Amino acid sequence: MTSNREKMGLKRIVKNVLRLMKDHELKFILTGICAILSVLFTVISPLLLGDAINILIEGASNIINHTGTLDFVGLVKLLTIAATLYFISNVVSYLQTYYLVKTTSDIIYSIRKRIINKVMQMPMPSVDENQRGAVLSMLTNSVNVLEDALTSSFVEITTKLITIIGTLIMMITINALLTVTIVGVVLLSSALIAIVSKFSQKYFTKRLYAQGGTTGQIEEIFSSQEVIRTINYENQITADFNDNVDEWYSHEWKSRFLSSLNTPLTSLNSNLGYVAIAVLGSIFVLQGSMTIGRILSFFEYLKNFTDPIETLTDIMPHLQAGIASAERIFEFLEMEDEDNPSKNELEKFENEITFDNISFGYTENERIIDNFSLTVKKGEKIAIIGEKGSGKTTLIQLLTRLYDVDSGEIKIDGININEYDKNSLRSFMGIILQEIWLFSDTIEENIRYGNLEATENEVIASSHKANSDKFIRQLPEGYDSILNEDGDNISHGQRQLITIARAIISNKEILILDDATSNVDTRTELLIHESLDELMENKTSFIITHRLSTIRNADKIVVIGKGKVIEQGTHEELLAKKGYYYNTLKTQENI
Amino acid sequence: MNDLISPIIKKYKSIILILLLLIVQAYFTLTLPEYTADIVNIGVANADINYVYDIGIKMIAITVLATISAILVSFFSIRFSSGYSRDLRKMIFPKALQFSNLELNDISKSSLITRTVIDVSQIQMFIEELLTVIIFAPILGIGGIMKSLELGTSLSWIIVLIFVVIIILMIPLFKKALPYLGKFQEITDRINGNAREILIGMPVIKTFVRQDYEERKFDKVNSEYHETHINAYRIILLFTPMLSLHLSLMTVGIIFFGSFQIESGDLLIGDLLAFIQYATQIVTSFIMVSTVFTIMPDVTVSIRRVNEIFKTEVSIVDGEIDAVNTENPVIEFRNVDFKYPNSENNILTNINFKLEPGKTVGIIGGIGSGKSTILNLIPRLQDPTGGEILFAGENIKNYKLSTLRENMSLTPQKAHLFKGTVKSNMTIIDKNASDDEINKALKRANVNFIDGLDDEVVQGGANFSDSQKQRLSIARSLLKKCNFYLFDDCFTALDKNTEKIIKNNLKDLEGASILIVSQRISTIKDADEIIVLDDGKIIDSGTHDKLIESCNFYREIVNSQSDTLKDGI
DSSP: OHHHHHHHHHHHHHHHHHHHHHTTHHHHHHHHHHHHHHHHHHHHHHHHHHHHHHHHHHHHHHHHTTSOOOOHHHHHHHHHHHHHHHHHHHHHHHHHHHHHHHHHHHHHHHHHHHHHHHHHHSOHHHHSHHHHHHHHHIIIIIHHHHHHIIIIIIHHHHHHHHHHHHHHHHHHHHOHHHHHHHHHHHHHHHHHHHHHHHHHHHHHHHHHHHHHHHHHHHHHHHHTHHHHHHTTOHHHHHHHHHHHHHHHHHHHHHHHHHHHTHHHHHHHHHHHHHHHHHHHHHHHHHHTSSOHHHHHHHHHHHHHHHHHHHHHHHHHHHHHHHHHHHHHHHHHHTSOOOOOOOOOOOOOOOSEEEEEEEEEOSSTTOOSEEEEEEEEETTOEEEEEOOTTSSHHHHHHHHTTSSOOSEEEEEETTEEGGGSOHHHHHTTEEEEESSOOOOSSBHHHHHHTTOTTOOHHHHHHHHHHTTOHHHHHHSTTGGGOBOOTTOTTSOHHHHHHHHHHHHHHHTOSEEEEESTTTTSOHHHHHHHHHHHHHHHTTSEEEEEESOGGGOTTOSEEEEEETTEEEEEEOHHHHHHHTSHHHHHHHHHHOO | OHHHHHHHHHTHHHHHHHHHHHHHHHHHHHHHHHHHHHIIIIIITTTOHHHHHHHHHHHHHHHHHHHHHHHHHHHHHHHHHHHHHHHHHHHHHHHHHTOOHHHHTTSOHHHHHHIIIIIHHHHHHHHHHIIIIITHHHHHHHHHHHHHHHTTOSOHHHHHHHHHHHHHHHHHHHHHHHHHHHHHHHHHHHHHHHHHHHHHTHHHHHHTTOHHHHHHHHHHHHHHHHHHHHHHHHHHTTHHHHHHHHHHHHHHHHHHHHHHHHHTTSSOHHHHHHHHHHHHHHHHHHHHHTHHHHHHHHHHHHHHHHHHHHHSOOSOOOOSBOOOOTTOOOEEEEEEEEOOTTOSSOSEEEEEEEEOTTOEEEEEOOTTSSHHHHHHHTTTSSOOSEEEEEETTEEGGGBOHHHHHHTEEEEOSSOOOOSEEHHHHHHTTOTTOOHHHHHHHHHHTTOOSOSOTTOEEOGGGTTSOHHHHHHHHHHHHHHSOOSEEEEESTTTTSOHHHHHHHHHHGGGSTTOEEEEEESOHHHHTTOSEEEEEETTEEEEEEOHHHHHHHOHHHHHHHHHHSOOHHHHO
8 A cells, every 4th residue: 555655656756857857858868869979989998998908919929929010000090999989978978967967957946946936825824834844844955855866866877777788788799608797796796785784774763863862952952051050060961961972973883884884895896796807708718709808898897887886876865865855845836826716906995894703713623713703994093902812813814814714704895805816905904023024135125125116215214204214324334234134233123113114115004013012121112112103194003912001092902812802992991891901901000 | 173183193093903904905905906917917828727716716815805804994984983073072062061152152052053963973974084085095006006016017107197187187177166065055055044034924925915026036046056056067077077088098098008018028918907907996096085175175164163162262160269158148249341242332331239138139121231141140151341240258250160050049031941850850950859849849939730740841841831831940940049049030921920929939038139130010029129220231229119219211111011000090
């Protein structure tokens, strides 16, 4: 059953790889011609060398017997032809490998492009936090492994196979018996190698395990250095570490040693072949069925025969890894795109947004949003509050259609948002998230991300409104400062101000602030809120927060719990109700 | 560099053994062609089949011996190189463990991990390669030259000539290829970085509808990679055919020039065949050496990175004193300044305060105000750049680190639990702590969610929530009996109720001084003294009631955290 499924997989992979290659047919044909030519010349040359040796032998015996001299003219002729063939063969073989590498890197380029394109098209659940690691490792590791497999293995396998076959044919035509002996010797030691490598697999697994364990320990320890130091735990932990490293070592050398046996065993291989040629060849010479020159030819053929076999055993693991990677990549590329059937553009937003009895869960068995209803008039500021896990953020993900409701409807001006093209819907919304996302480029480019057509002046103007202009100008490079991933050049609060500037410049009708100030201290929060007020002027906005101090001016405060509206109203109304809002405020006040 | 070399020198005996084995291996490998010559020159010439068989058996024996010696070389060099990496890791680890923020500024924690794991492995591979392949080449080369001289041919110059030609052609090629090899890693990193950025930013990208923009941006890096790849391989791929062409031309040359000696009777056919074998072996083994150049850039980087760890001088080192004067358990900050090297701005400026027995001090301030830094200075996780900190009247730098740290208990901002059990996490503090004592500490930290002391703790404590981890971490700190308890903003992850319970329990720590750092007013409000910190400076201090009156900044914080419920009603 399993093997059957694997075969199906392999077939599909091969089909996919072949489809990739289709666009490069011409280059592949060219490669093939070069490969055949190169093998042909490589295989003929040893015969010429053998003939040259024969001329030498004949000449030597002529001289001893005084029957003539060495045929220099013939010798030079043969050697010149041989040298020319060698030259051509190598030039052709260069061209062949070059074309193949060019083709494979073209293929890899387009695979990367397709993956990123896929990532862009996929629905949010396939690329969210839980999937991020998997997608990333595919984009980087798997593609690299596949590239490795395509460039090194794929190229080599085809040419090496041709070389082996060509050499085999030539050897058989010269002397079948000697050929059979050589093949026998080679097979024998290949079997030996196979046995050893099977044996080494066991230690290899153990080694990986020990290595993983130690790496994990190192990570844990280095990331908690301060704790370890303050509790005087260093000596104990160093002793533990040394134990782990010792164990790793014992598996490490065993597995490496066993797998290193490949090299001496393959050279045993070619040396035994060498002996067979020298001994058997001489016997055939004595019997008159072969010339001495052919012994040299055979020496050359032996090299042409065993080298490719050695390479093939070396690249087998690469190939296997490549197949596994290809499988992951093609599976990924075949995943479903984000469903976006409608091409209707949302033209304008005039009246209201309605959440009409909606329900949603990330998995089938949970209900994050449970029969939720709410109406928001254009221009209103809506604050959504509630405890962790109450469904605040989910609500926003449904409104932006990163996820789709399970039941109920979200409507804009009475029309279900599912009727619109997702992108056109989203282009009406600006968001500020708790998890700040800026990319590594200049501050100016990051702000302009909100409106790609914005001029430099517009960028600065919106930055001004967001209260970020002042600190940006204080940076040594001003708006040209590059934001790095660690973000150590500016503070968290400042980064949030930049995203606000980005939202201001994008000038969207609907604004969503998802816990935008939760990672800053309370005084900075006040500053950010000033900027947010600027941003929200004349807009319809949704403010999600768990800090109540900042939402008093909202037109409506919606308290949700377990996916349902618990209470809603203005600050004053809710206080009068003395419900959840009132009680929460009271505990926060309690200092 | 000495640190990297010392484990090698210590095992010089292994190296000598490996060298001897390599010579043996070379000897056997080079003997084979000699026998071929004998077979052709004597066996075939005299039509003596028995002689051919005799030599054949000897050749097989030598082949087997050569293989055995090669296996032994592998065995010893792999044990050597694996052992080297083990020793190196054992040396790096305790050193890196001493790094404070000061050193970690230059070598980050994640970089320390890669250095200990990957860079060391890289060096290990290199040493293995060095012992089995790279040293073997010259041994084989010298042996081969001796052998071919024995044959009495005057053809050795061809080998030398081919070498010179190969080197002359290769050097410019290598020079052209090397920059590309270095660039690969850099571009791969950029591709990965860009991909990560895209994945993390997906919600933003989708809502800004910037899919095309991002694809175009990615395409730029992708194209660059594509181009670099092709350009690099245009050169790298030249190596193999070029080398094999020269090897073949060498054989052609040997036959041509050998023909003169054959004609004059100075050289026998068998010897010519043997010489061709020698020449090929010698040149091939030297070509193997050239693989060094492809791994060289990576290895040099790894060596440099590991060496950096050894070169880094640890700034925080032991003092002399190993006992504390218990009569005066006071910690005092005197005009303490702190700043990072290469940074212009002080993190802390002129900090003065005292921790006295039985008193609680609170420090409040915004993110980046330097609160945690003050705390880290006390157990000397960092050292002040100005002023001094006194412990029982003595500068803390004069104590042994373990002595100093034994006398205090710090709960970090980010709780860290170790893999093991609840109990094993507690006994880290005190090996001999009884279950009763542990339970008491757990109770004080309001740990009411475990079944027993043997509950499992997975790596990083991931099987507990943030708040639970924090409580366990607090329990661990409370288990320690000492005069100073330092809490670094560790109550933030707790809900108010739990915080209240734990703070109440802290009153049991009679006679000890408590220092609590927080950005939450409610946490430090009851402290005997509250220090208000802004931008690394103490702007005011006193009790809550006093500060409400005197300190505008403090009032602002209070206002930003309390809602205006009173006004509302």
